[in-house]
Amino acid sequence: MAPSQEEVTLLGVVGSPFLHRVQIALKLKGIEYKYLEDDLNNKSDLLLKYNPVHKMIPVLVHNEKPISESLVIVEYIDDTCEQNPILPSDFYQRALAHFWAQFMDDKCVVAAAKFVLKVDEKEKEKATEELYEALKFLENELKDKFFAGEEIIGFVDIAAVFIPLLQEVAQIQLFTSEKFPKLFKWSKDFYNHPVVKEIMPFKDQLFVYFKARAQSLAAKKKN
Amino acid sequence: MAPSQEEVTLLGVVGSPFLHRVQIALKLKGIEYKYLEDDLNNKSDLLLKYNPVHKMIPVLVHNEKPISESLVIVEYIDDTCEQNPILPSDFYQRALAHFWAQFMDDKCVVAAAKFVLKVDEKEKEKATEELYEALKFLENELKDKFFAGEEIIGFVDIAAVFIPLLQEVAQIQLFTSEKFPKLFKWSKDFYNHPVVKEIMPFKDQLFVYFKARAQSLAAKKKN
Structure with a gap:
């Protein structure tokens, strides 16, 4: 292309x-x-x-x-x-990028969605626990600035875009700087990267999306 | 390697x-x-x-x-x-292989697991419907012999190994030759490929695995 x-x-x-x-x-x-x-x-x-x-x-x-x-x-x-390049050329690093991107979808996105929906107190507590467990692995995986290393946006950073989307745009505090200092800094840095910032939606656009998504899911459940 | x-x-x-x-x-x-x-x-x-x-x-x-x-x-x-080669070298074909392999995990494996467990009649009916819907897409995707084409085992065939594992080894009829003629033939051909046949477990080994998996899931639910 x-x-x-x-x-x-x-x-x-x-x-x-x-x-x-x-x-x-x-x-x-x-x-x-x-x-x-x-x-x-x-x-x-x-x-x-x-x-x-x-x-x-x-x-x-x-x-x-x-x-x-x-x-x-x-x-x-x-x-x-x-x-x-978005994916590393080294085959082992490439496999790790595939692994962590899949982890993002299977564990983090699912846990974050539950956390945001937080229907009742007990469910919220369980969702928070699941989310923190997943984020702990990410915190350990983070390199200096981005997942791919200093100044380079890679596959895992891109997969993780839902974090600054919720944390920075929707101002839903998924985590604090005390709990996940590296992830907290990453979220701010990634959000403020000129490529990312230009693409991120406005808060009201995000809420319109959330509303439509919730309606779409509710309609699916009915069928 | x-x-x-x-x-x-x-x-x-x-x-x-x-x-x-x-x-x-x-x-x-x-x-x-x-x-x-x-x-x-x-x-x-x-x-x-x-x-x-x-x-x-x-x-x-x-x-x-x-x-x-x-x-x-x-x-x-x-x-x-x-x-x-397992994945195609053409980038578009490669993307399609990634897509269908992911489809296999997200839709077919999940639906097949529900179908096999089939707790009550109503659930069984729903699981069958889900499984058939997913398999219909696969039936349309199948080439002459394997997903990657005649005589070549590719990424999607490998991802689909659970089908002959259940259909041929465990003799759980996920589908018939009338309902999915191409998939039925594929399952037999793939199972009988010398590389695959040598690796496939025996029926009693499969049952030991199913039992251990069920126990492991039950223990997880308790926690």
């Missing part, structure tokens, strides 16, 4: 951390694209056509070929565009 | 589809390794040392560097050993 002169379209919903992962990757690579905002409660024909399996955003369409699942898309962008 | 003269150790529990994924990849590449059988109900110190995050098998240890998560391991093996 060359930075320009290619047909790149991205289907998304602003506020979705999964969309913002892809947008950060495209921005890091300097790839221009056409952005199409979708509607979680009234999905477009284009979304249903390009992601018939999950019917979920984000979908990247490169020269009419669609790709779904945010981390699969980020890796495809990295594979097809050499500048500013 | 050269086929020999490297220190390769694999921690597993026979009967686990996640272990057998890694074993198929190692066999395809002709890589020799030392196999250590673990115990789900009394995990070894080595397992806890090498996979402190999930404390789960399989773990591959290559020259003292541990890697966890079966699909991450399979990709690492493919990255480090060129012969008999």
